[in-house]
Amino acid sequence: MALNVPLLSELYDKHPKPAHITFQYGTAGFRTLGDQLDSVLFRMGVLAGLRSKKLDGKTIGVMVTASHNPEADNGVKLVDPRGEMLETSWESHATALANVNTATEFVDALDAFVKAVKIDLSKPARVVYARDTRPSGPALVAALEDGLKAIGAEAHDEGVQTTPILHYIVRCLNTKGTKDEYGEPTPDGYYNKLATAYKKLVGTKTTLQPLVVDCANGVGFFAIEKIAPLLDSHIKLVPQNVAVDTLGVLNHACGADFVKTQQKLPPSLASVLKPGERACSLDGDADRLMYYYLDERGQFHMLDGDKIAALVTAFISDLVKGSGLEGKIEVGVVQTAYANGSSTKYMEDRVPVRCVPTGVKHLHHAAEHFSVGVYFEANGHGTVLFSPSCLETLRTHEPSTPAHATSLKHLLSLTELINQAVGDAVSDMLLVEAVLAHRSYSGEQWDSLYADLPNRLVKVSVPNRNVFKTEDAERRLVSPPGLQTKLDELVRKYEGGRTFVRPSGTEDVVRVYAEARSRGHVDELAFKVAGIVYDSQNGDPAKRPREFL
Numbered sequence: 001m002a003l004n005v006p007l008l009s010e011l012y013d014k015h016p017k018p019a020h021i022t023f024q025y026g027t028a029g030f031r032t033l034g035d036q037l038d039s040v041l042f043r044m045g046v047l048a049g050l051r052s053k054k055l056d057g058k059t060i061g062v063m064v065t066a067s068h069n070p071e072a073d074n075g076v077k078l079v080d081p082r083g084e085m086l087e088t089s090w091e092s093h094a095t096a097l098a099n100v101n102t103a104t105e106f107v108d109a110l111d112a113f114v115k116a117v118k119i120d121l122s123k124p125a126r127v128v129y130a131r132d133t134r135p136s137g138p139a140l141v142a143a144l145e146d147g148l149k150a151i152g153a154e155a156h157d158e159g160v161q162t163t164p165i166l167h168y169i170v171r172c173l174n175t176k177g178t179k180d181e182y183g184e185p186t187p188d189g190y191y192n193k194l195a196t197a198y199k200k201l202v203g204t205k206t207t208l209q210p211l212v213v214d215c216a217n218g219v220g221f222f223a224i225e226k227i228a229p230l231l232d233s234h235i236k237l238v239p240q241n242v243a244v245d246t247l248g249v250l251n252h253a254c255g256a257d258f259v260k261t262q263q264k265l266p267p268s269l270a271s272v273l274k275p276g277e278r279a280c281s282l283d284g285d286a287d288r289l290m291y292y293y294l295d296e297r298g299q300f301h302m303l304d305g306d307k308i309a310a311l312v313t314a315f316i317s318d319l320v321k322g323s324g325l326e327g328k329i330e331v332g333v334v335q336t337a338y339a340n341g342s343s344t345k346y347m348e349d350r351v352p353v354r355c356v357p358t359g360v361k362h363l364h365h366a367a368e369h370f371s372v373g374v375y376f377e378a379n380g381h382g383t384v385l386f387s388p389s390c391l392e393t394l395r396t397h398e399p400s401t402p403a404h405a406t407s408l409k410h411l412l413s414l415t416e417l418i419n420q421a422v423g424d425a426v427s428d429m430l431l432v433e434a435v436l437a438h439r440s441y442s443g444e445q446w447d448s449l450y451a452d453l454p455n456r457l458v459k460v461s462v463p464n465r466n467v468f469k470t471e472d473a474e475r476r477l478v479s480p481p482g483l484q485t486k487l488d489e490l491v492r493k494y495e496g497g498r499t500f501v502r503p504s505g506t507e508d509v510v511r512v513y514a515e516a517r518s519r520g521h522v523d524e525l526a527f528k529v530a531g532i533v534y535d536s537q538n539g540d541p542a543k544r545p546r547e548f549l
């Protein structure tokens with residue numbers, strides 16, 4: 001069977017590529033202004049179809065979202081059959097296809113690609129897709145559908161959904177009828193699975209105070225609206241920032257990324273949250289989660305991905321011990337260089353810890369090496385993976401005491417509650433709430449597991465961020481030459497100082513992270529490092545940001 005060249009060419013011409021733009025499949029797929037992405041979506045439809053054919057007709061997912069980015073941005077990423085990110089080796093194919101300039105080039109590239117990776121075109125292609133609430137979404141989905149038509153894929157539209165729900169559905173569809181069956185492949189299947197597991201896990205524990213949930217004016221609100229009634233009286237969710245139909249407000253002064261980068265309360269919650277209360281923020285596609293609380297004096301305190309990981313790791317470790325499975329199940333943690341130094345120390349005192357480069361795919365794969373792999377980025381993206389052999393152990397283990405049996409039952413509920421495909425703000429939120437209920441912790445007690453070192457993240461614009469190359473899980477620069485030595489000399493002057501520099505995978509900037517014992521020191525360190533980076537690229541001294549001086 002051959003490619004349908006007339007159809008591919010005809011539909012290709014409906015989705016011309018803007019001149020002078022080079023697209024790149026980055027850490028989270030393609031991401032840029034929504035009105036520039038039409039051609040990319042068409043091409044990703046074709047590629048998703050080919051990916052499915054290559055994998056013998058397994059269902060591939062396509063998510064149209066730009067997550068926490070401004071509303072005008074949009075993006076697209078492909079989801080592999082077990083609900084994980086697209087295999088890395090295909091990212092470069094995606095980039096190549098996105099950048100061809102004529103229908104002939106496109107068809108030739110497809111043809112060469114089909115031969116090179118040995119795709120049997122007679123296989124079926126199945127693709128399921130969804131989008132977030134961005135106004136540019138419907139038009140981009142139409143372009144995607146043209147791509148799916150051009151490659152002859154059987155396509156299913158899940159409409160407006162959170163990113164983790166799409167990943168969940170993909171995993172369910174591909175495991176249906178196997179021993180790894182993951183659940184009913186529908187949004188309702190997802191809500192029921194999570195709610196049932198949550199209620200089982202929490203049982204008769206005292207109900208916590210209501211939880212304020214900042215939905216970032218995005219798709220997360222739909223998920224909260226759907227799941228809240230299924231939780232009965234176990235927890236009351238109070239959704240805020242729910243203006244999904246209002247233009248211009250998505251992720252604006254709210255959401256997980258705002259809270260993490262600004263380290264402050266979304267202004268819209270100022271009149272909602274009272275001293276002593278906790279709240280959480282989702283991002284624009286509901287795969288990131290940030291918690292926080294106001295102390296008795298009304299002071300804001302953030303509980304980020306590292307704090308979530310610490311809470312969950314300690315809880316799971318205790319359950320493993322409590323069920324008599326110590327030694328049989330190894331709990332491990334995966335972090336990135338952004339993890340607060342205090343969190344790393346807290347974890348290392350308890351479990352093995354690995355550090356990997358930024359980006360979910362790196363964390364996810366590293367976490368698969370543990371029986372129970374807890375992975376979280378400080379920015380609030382993460383989950384807990386249970387290995388197949390761990391699941392087998394949990395299902396077959398014969399507890400020897402009633403206490404063992406209870407802990408085992410809780411562990412089994414956790415395997416149902418926690419999204420195994422990808423980091424999921426709604427699932428993670430219920431996980432946190434369940435642990436807080438079990439521990440009878442307030443936000444303040446949770447926060448006191450360890451004290452964060454003051455830290456600071458700064459962006460530096462440089463002419464070409466690709467000259468920045470790192471090693472050691474992005475903790476050290478190997479290029480530009482000599483720069484790391486300068487940073488080493490500088491950081492030595494600050495007590496508890498740590499800093500690293502890496503090129504962003506999602507924005508045209510270089511990121512600088514710094515931490516130190518005091519707020520004053522960390523700001524000084526971060527801006528000095530930013531200045532060194534700026535100057536190393538012969539940045540125009542007149543345009544040098546004032547704070548870098």
Ligand code: 16G
Pocket residue numbers: 027028067358359360361377379381503504505506507511
């Ligand atoms: C993307 C990644 C996220 C990472 C962030 C870093 C996925 C699904 N998302 O949002 O994990 O933390 O990029 O962005 O992989 P940066 O490279 O611009 O710092």
Ligand code: MG
Pocket residue numbers: 067068283284285286287288
């Ligand atoms: Mg997101």
